[in-house]
Amino acid sequence: MTQTPSSANTRRTHTRPGGLTTAAAPESNEGLIAGNFIRQAIVDCLNAPSEPEQDSHGTTTIRRRWAGRPALAHELGETAADPARIRTRFPPEPNGYLHIGHAKSICLNFGLALDYNGRCHMRFDDTNPVKEDQEYVDSILDTVQWLGFGWDSAGESNLYYASDYFEWCYQLAEALIEAGHAYVDSQTAEQMRAHRGTLTEAGTDSPDRQRSATENLELFREMRAGRHAEGSHVLRARIDMASPNMNLRDPVLYRIRFAHHHRTGDAWCIYPMYDYAHPVSDAVENITHSLCTLEFEDHRPFYDWVLERAAESGFVQRPLPRQIEFARLNLAHTVTSKRKLHELVNTGVVSGWDDPRMPTLVGLRRRGYTPESIRLFCERIGVSKAHQWVEPAVLEQCLRDDLDAKADRGIAVLDPLLLELEGIDSLYDAPCTAPVHPHHPERGQRLLHLTNAVWIEREDFAIEPPKGFFRLFPGNRVRLRYGCVIECTGYEADAQGQVIKVRARVLPDSRSGTPGADQYKVKGNIHWLSARDAVAAEVRLYEHLFKAADPDSGEGDYKDGLNPEALRSVRAWVEPSAAQASPEARFQFERHGYFVADRRDHQALAPVFNRCVTLKDSRGR
Ligand code: ATP
Numbered sequence: 001m002t003q004t005p006s007s008a009n010t011r012r013t014h015t016r017p018g019g020l021t022t023a024a025a026p027e028s029n030e031g032l033i034a035g036n037f038i039r040q041a042i043v044d045c046l047n048a049p050s051e052p053e054q055d056s057h058g059t060t061t062i063r064r065r066w067a068g069r070p071a072l073a074h075e076l077g078e079t080a081a082d083p084a085r086i087r088t089r090f091p092p093e094p095n096g097y098l099h100i101g102h103a104k105s106i107c108l109n110f111g112l113a114l115d116y117n118g119r120c121h122m123r124f125d126d127t128n129p130v131k132e133d134q135e136y137v138d139s140i141l142d143t144v145q146w147l148g149f150g151w152d153s154a155g156e157s158n159l160y161y162a163s164d165y166f167e168w169c170y171q172l173a174e175a176l177i178e179a180g181h182a183y184v185d186s187q188t189a190e191q192m193r194a195h196r197g198t199l200t201e202a203g204t205d206s207p208d209r210q211r212s213a214t215e216n217l218e219l220f221r222e223m224r225a226g227r228h229a230e231g232s233h234v235l236r237a238r239i240d241m242a243s244p245n246m247n248l249r250d251p252v253l254y255r256i257r258f259a260h261h262h263r264t265g266d267a268w269c270i271y272p273m274y275d276y277a278h279p280v281s282d283a284v285e286n287i288t289h290s291l292c293t294l295e296f297e298d299h300r301p302f303y304d305w306v307l308e309r310a311a312e313s314g315f316v317q318r319p320l321p322r323q324i325e326f327a328r329l330n331l332a333h334t335v336t337s338k339r340k341l342h343e344l345v346n347t348g349v350v351s352g353w354d355d356p357r358m359p360t361l362v363g364l365r366r367r368g369y370t371p372e373s374i375r376l377f378c379e380r381i382g383v384s385k386a387h388q389w390v391e392p393a394v395l396e397q398c399l400r401d402d403l404d405a406k407a408d409r410g411i412a413v414l415d416p417l418l419l420e421l422e423g424i425d426s427l428y429d430a431p432c433t434a435p436v437h438p439h440h441p442e443r444g445q446r447l448l449h450l451t452n453a454v455w456i457e458r459e460d461f462a463i464e465p466p467k468g469f470f471r472l473f474p475g476n477r478v479r480l481r482y483g484c485v486i487e488c489t490g491y492e493a494d495a496q497g498q499v500i501k502v503r504a505r506v507l508p509d510s511r512s513g514t515p516g517a518d519q520y521k522v523k524g525n526i527h528w529l530s531a532r533d534a535v536a537a538e539v540r541l542y543e544h545l546f547k548a549a550d551p552d553s554g555e556g557d558y559k560d561g562l563n564p565e566a567l568r569s570v571r572a573w574v575e576p577s578a579a580q581a582s583p584e585a586r587f588q589f590e591r592h593g594y595f596v597a598d599r600r601d602h603q604a605l606a607p608v609f610n611r612c613v614t615l616k617d618s619r620g621r
């Protein structure tokens, strides 16, 4: 199932239904072409006439105006045309931490704004007071900036909260009531459900649908004043109970909630529904292209309905924002539903939102992912309308491609076995040198002391070598990388037969970099660390959080697919220079992969490293 990208441009995406079927598109620029439908919409919009012009409905189109902040149409007056050619927005609900799927939306929205000399607004869709919290707001802002994007540009600071528009949403609702486009419905939730109809059957009108505007207005004002209990009334749009699109069957605009809001406190006890607040927020912010995931396609007619009514009543200016849908990103071997991520955190399956096994961006960051690698990933997967499943191998390759040039090299011995050397003489008083980076000599040299006891990897020694084993075994010669050639002279084992020590002698004049070094032809080359200098470290090795590629597809609970081996912690030895690195410093530990000093737990005296990714993808081979 798992595919290995063979080169930097390889993309592997998977489509459903019927389990994961592979639709690989190697070496193609399909992603770019597929993403073009959004770019095309933007270009069309930019080419639209900027002078006032009447369309066939007699609607006058003018260039959008911008007051330097969100505003209603009547506040815009003679304000100048919007200096931004396009405006997009990233609108998370602050009810959890951002995950890799959000990165796709962030890169798309902020990226398009950069490409077209536009602005991308950071907006919190905080219309549901029950689940939202400042903790999430703070983390989201931090993460978007960490990814390399910002909302301050060209003298504007475009950080907004949908809750700041509650008063406008309310005023528009009153205007809708007055114009006969909305009514207060006092049916119970159950009655409303029963009257909604089905996909094949029209709904039936509520007995309250014919309430007069005056009565509706009075009731709605009482709702706002807190005079009615939760669930006793809702405000609904008056559209069409027989519409084939269920979303147009008089959708709810407002509900009563006596809940404390993380920003507006107790100022409100009625809250607008997302589908109503969203178009209003887009319009007052001058958003030109409102990009959202495909499940909102059926909501678009209502999005447009709200905007048309708002423009008709003079609340918002034309031209109106346009909603465009794209496919969400699904990463195999993980879950991204916020409900499930909350559950993993709350039940202690993971240590927190930033557990390196989590698909959250704080988790990926702690795992060692760089902002550049995540942006590269979003570029490689592209944007399309087709459901998209991506193997984690694609994400991992992006990290390798980014870290190869950046990460300093180092040595870590993850499964240590002691090697005693005989014949270390004064020649080795001077330390051996290894490049900090093999392709960047200017980054200097690391110093490694060869002493008479060194740590090697247990797997680099065999009592009886299997066929093709070129490393250490009794009588065999190998090179200690950057050091010298040695010959194995024996070993010691404990009562259980477990090897506890290996012995070898140093061959004369074999020191790397000296004239005699080439006289010995050896096939094996192993890494080592001086037992005197090496620093003990905890190294955490990670696998996929779920064994199942699509944990949600099965009959049972998604947690049945959890991988108990997703975290393995080992006692290892690392080079002193790595131990002294600051948290978040990244290394390529030779032969083992890329590692990061843990942001939370790493200290020079007690180093903790997380493996970000192995050197090659060896899964599924
Ligand atoms: P949930 O439904 O689990 O709460 P959500 O998708 O509604 O999550 P939001 O915070 O509302 O989460 O999302 C903010 C933005 O990120 C939205 O515009 C949404 O379309 C986009 N987004 C969320 N998940 C993905 C994904 N997997 N792929 C692409 N875009 C996504």
Ligand code: MG
Pocket (backbone or CB within 6 Å): 093
């Ligand atoms: Mg949402």
